[in-house]
Amino acid sequence: MEKIIYDLNENECMQLLEKVRWKNGVFCPHCKSKKNIVKNGHVNAYQNYICKNCNHSFTVRTGTVFSHSKIPLKRWFIAVISLDKCSIMNIAEKLGLYYHTAYNLVKKIRKICVS
Numbered sequence: 167m168e169k170i171i172y173d174l175n176e177n178e179c180m181q182l183l184e185k186v187r188w189k190n191g192v193f194c195p196h197c198k199s200k201k202n203i204v205k206n207g208h209v210n211a212y213q214n215y216i217c218k219n220c221n222h223s224f225t226v227r228t229g230t231v232f233s234h235s236k237i238p239l240k241r242w243f244i245a246v247i248s249l250d251k252c253s254i255m256n257i258a259e260k261l262g263l264y265y266h267t268a269y270n271l272v273k274k275i276r277k278i279c280v281s
């Protein structure tokens with residue numbers, strides 16, 4: 167798994183997230199509607215969608231732990247798969263992040279794993 171993630175580019179990471187999150191089809195994170203969802207350009211290279219039901223736009227990151235993060239998905243994924251075997255310092259080095267940023271990343275991921 168680790169090797170696969172390292173070989174992915176950001177776009178492929180996004181597709182992976184879409185597959186996992188929307189395995190039963192795209193749904194609106196605002197109103198949970200699965201109907202009347204149309205593609206609407208791109209936001210920061212992410213496919214943007216508009217829900218005609220509630221008129222909100224969203225991407226696959228909306229409503230997830232990734233949603234307000236400037237950190238690329240690939241780094242998140244690497245952090246997730248590194249959690250068990252690496253220290254936060256190792257993860258920070260691996261991802262080229264400051265310790266503090268890596269610490270917050272790990273904290274957020276642990277929070278999702280627990281909830």
Ligand SMILES: [Zn+2]
Pocket residue numbers: 194195196197198199217218219220221222
């Ligand atoms: Zn909606």
